[in-house]
């Protein structure tokens with residue numbers, strides 16, 4: 001009997017694809033060969049609407065001339081600069097730009113190359129901060145069920161997506177999880193659901209169990225993305241901030257998806273009027289043009305390192321490609337475009353229109369929930385014969401055939417078009433999704 005792999009086209013065999021059913025993909029590949037504006041070009045010559053902004057990252061659409069030019073120019077000027085013990089001017093300029101976009105006193109920037117690295121960095125900052133200040137007993141980290149914080153061991157430990165954890169051993173010790181703040185009563189909510197503050201109160205119970213003085217940080221996505229898009233209930237984040245502050249625990253907002261416009265503001269923290277201690281970012285930071293992430297750090301935390309870190313290296317952490325010149329150039333260009341094109345205002349203006357269009361799709365039996373906030377609505381599909389992802393994976397495939405790229409996550413389909421999309425673009429997206437839902441049935 002032929003082994004599965006032998007049936008796979010030789011040209012595709014060598015690449016072990018991430019978070020992808022490799023055998024299925026290689027039997028029926030979806031190859032993207034070009035991109036411009038809101039559309040991908042496929043290897044069979046079709047134009048596919050990018051209803052996932054790449055992977056939540058291409059917020060300004062693809063092939064943005066100013067970003068392309070910035071990368072090109074930088075590559076010819078300074079291709080790489082050592083980040084340990086050296087710097088390059090653009091990295092400092094970008095840090096100033098980013099700090100100015102962060103809420104309150106989060107005015108220091110640590111560069112990484114991905115969301116996962118931003119999360120690992122933030123968790124390590126939290127642990128080291130407490131230790132440097134003489135509170136080394138603060139070793140616990142609290143995440144949340146359904147949380148996605150990338151794929152490093154810290155991230156999967158505080159994360160709460162079962163498949164991302166169960167194959168990989170015992171995780172970090174000293175981690176606990178709050179519940180996902182969502183229940184039946186919140187189904188089909190527009191924006192932030194009512195009545196979920198008790199989910200934040202669950203943190204108090206967890207803290208009592210462990211003794212709050214042993215906890216270093218709480219990390220949450222202010223609006224959950226990869227688990228299927230869950231907006232925070234009204235008052236929930238406020239309560240988390242209150243509790244963490246009361247106990248001297250750092251609050252980390254993982255804004256790898258929500259950072260830079262997805263919710264109509266530079267950060268979700270700004271939208272919800274909350275000042276966390278750390279914000280992790282990546283993705284839309286530089287429009288996904290070159291891998292990059294960044295952690296924004298509160299002044300008090302940074303000062304904690306500077307005041308207590310001695311004369312040498314204050315934080316033993318960093319990456320070969322931190323502040324990579326090409327990534328920095330792309331980020332500076334992207335940040336300028338967010339202002340120039342008033343991108344966040346576009347999201348705020350169209351959020352209601354977009355949400356209504358998605359809720360209108362939800363009026364069929366096969367859809368069991370629709371949630372929306374900013375430019376990141378999601379639809380939950382009924383399973384077929386109790387098989388997880390039975391229907392949603394068909395929607396994912398059929399949408400692609402119908403010229404629409406969406407994000408599949410369990411039984412959920414998340415829709416996250418570039419933030420420069422117009423009403424007409426949203427109409428196109430909604431029409432393709434409607435046809436797909438009807439086709440799949």
Ligand SMILES: Cc1ncc(COP(=O)(O)O)c(C=O)c1O
Nearest residue numbers: 114115116148149150254256257
């Ligand atoms: C909230 C959040 N954190 C972290 C990550 C990990 O980012 P990356 O895939 O760049 O490592 C993601 C990726 O989707 C994310 O959504």
